[in-house]
Amino acid sequence: MKLLVNHVKSQVYEELFNQLILNENKSKENIDKLLSESDEVKKRRNEANATLRALNKANEIINEIRESDYDVPEEKEEVESIDSSRGFLADIKKFIVDGAGASGAEFILWGGFDPR
Structure with a gap:
């Protein structure tokens, strides 16, 4: 039984692969269709890229503030506190x-x- 299932499984795989990839006239269309991106995915990717750019800009601003000169309380003031x-x-x-x-x-x- 196990040998029969494995044989059918491999045959189904080969047949599907042949129909999908090796079909003479439709192979390019099939591949393009399978690899195409839906409009929703494009929209989400663009939104994610915009968010990434905004976060990178915010990170740059925070780093500039961190590197800029600002008053640091001296150790004596902290001890008094x-x-x-x-x-x-x-x-x-x-x-x-x-x-x-x-x-x-x-x-x-x-x-x-x-x-x-």
Whole structure:
């Protein structure tokens, strides 16, 4: 059975190939028809090319901005910013622990934690 199926499969392939490619008068027409691109595919390809050009232009602009001179915060300013945020967090903790405002239970309701 397996040999019969393989034989039929190869014969069908040969016959289809002969009809498609080797037919004397219609071979060029068949090949052109099979290889032709539909209007929808052409439209999508043109849109994709336009999008690619726009993205390449945007990439060039971003690279120009990256390479241009602009103010970079100095390291000292960044350290001060981190220290000030630590101070802010310490103030919040002190506010909660000392009970200078909301109770621990109220703070938990606000989505915080109770440090006690």
